[in-house]
């Protein structure tokens with residue numbers, strides 16, 4: 001597989017993020033790309049700062065002076081990405097592979113914000129990709145939870161999501177470009193009003209997928225497009241090192257930090273499932289599995305959507321997650337979980353459940369395409385790639401990242417009031 005990358009020029013966005021940093025390190029360590037252009041707002045100094053938060057100092061130094069890496073100081077939400085004409089022309093000429101992994105992942109942003117931070121930049125990056133004469137592959141990193149609205153539409157409680165685009169239900173089906181125009185003009189759309197998404201973020205990623213798909217299809221370059229949908233990204237199993245994590249980009253780490261030492265006797269979560277205590281599930285996938293699925297499907301020439309998930313076998317129940325959280329607890333009692341039969345937007349539930357919304361749901365994200373690729377490839381071709389979460393890792397636990405959870409709890413409490421800050425410092429430090 002790695003030969004595919006020989007002498008290729010790569011353009012990467014999001015290279016300071018949880019996923020993008022790992023993609024960058026994997027390419028620089030194992031592929032023989034000619035050059036990697038990294039679009040980074042704030043340039044080298046931003047890179048030094050962001051990488052310094054999750055990587056060893058030596059690795060940051062190695063990245064910053066790497067002869068195959070060129071950092072471009074730019075911003076995908078600005079016209080021309082705030083690059084010079086010379087830089088743009090150079091990229092148009094040289095780039096063979098584009099990996100668009102930059103995105104806001106803020107779950108509370110409003111739809112107009114998500115339009116500016118997610119849809120519009122993604123449309124611009126794809127449009128630029130189509131202008132690159134020598135482009136052979138374009139990867140858009142979406143999210144498996146872009147289809148979380150199916151929870152409300154499905155008659156099943158455990159919702160199967162296939163690796164394809166689900167058109168949104170609305171009164172008047174129309175070209176996606178019209179929907180995008182309405183969003184830009186009015187700040188919302190009839191599709192958004194009719195389909196119950198947990199967050200504007202989810203809808204924005206769904207719309208971006210459809211926009212990019214339409215652009216590549218219209219240009220008759222559908223075969224160049226790959227959409228990778230990670231579930232909830234979690235710490236690395238192996239690469240770049242065991243436990244590699246970006247605290248605030250790892251949702252389960254944030255959830256654990258918010259709940260482990262909560263001074264309550266009861267936690268209220270909302271769900272419309274009949275027995276969420278036993279049937280709600282969460283799909284967390286190690287970041288290195290996402291990286292390897294992305295790079296293997298890219299090289300293999302896979303088109304359309306691919307899930308990067310733990311799937312039906314690797315996902316965990318909410319109960320397992322909660323038990324793992326309680327195991328980190330320092331206070332002498334564990335709060336009882338009360339499931340309320342309410343919608344995921346229910347105001348009265350605990351704030352972290354209200355933010356996360358999908359506690360009381362269950363999705364079975366198909367991973368047929370990766371299974372098929374594994375089964376049809378010679379063993380040697382996939383040697384060294386981690387395409388599936390290690391199955392025999394034992395019961396789900398969070399102890400191995402307890403330091404991350406603790407640090408994340410401090411970050412969260414800093415945003416709360418002084419009393420909570422003091423409380424959290426005392427409890428976690430004892």
Ligand SMILES: NC(=O)c1ccc[n+]([C@@H]2O[C@H](COP(=O)([O-])OP(=O)(O)OC[C@H]3O[C@@H](n4cnc5c(N)ncnc54)[C@H](OP(=O)(O)O)[C@@H]3O)[C@@H](O)[C@H]2O)c1
Pocket residue numbers: 013014015016017018019020039040041042046050074075076077078100101102103104105121141142143144229230231232233234246249250251
């Ligand atoms: N984290 C998850 O659990 C998860 C789950 C499913 C899918 N995803 C998707 O995976 C992708 C990567 O997410 P992540 O977890 O790596 O997120 P992250 O850690 O928050 O990183 C986001 C990256 O995007 C960059 N970015 C955002 N806006 C930008 C702009 N206007 N111009 C240039 N760069 C910009 C950020 O740059 P700065 O350093 O300058 O902020 C950062 O490098 C995203 O598409 C996300 O939607 C994530």
Ligand SMILES: *[C@@H]1O[C@H](CO)[C@@H](O)[C@H](O)[C@H]1NC(C)=O
Pocket residue numbers: 093094133134
């Ligand atoms: C890119 O494509 C153009 C036009 O097809 C060609 O002239 C040029 O040599 C190519 N550049 C590279 C670096 O391959």
Ligand SMILES: *[C@@H]1O[C@H](CO)[C@@H](O)[C@H](O)[C@H]1NC(C)=O
Pocket residue numbers: 106107108109110113
């Ligand atoms: C997310 O967006 C909301 C609403 O725009 C904002 O108040 C909040 O500060 C953002 N959170 C982060 C972590 O950027």
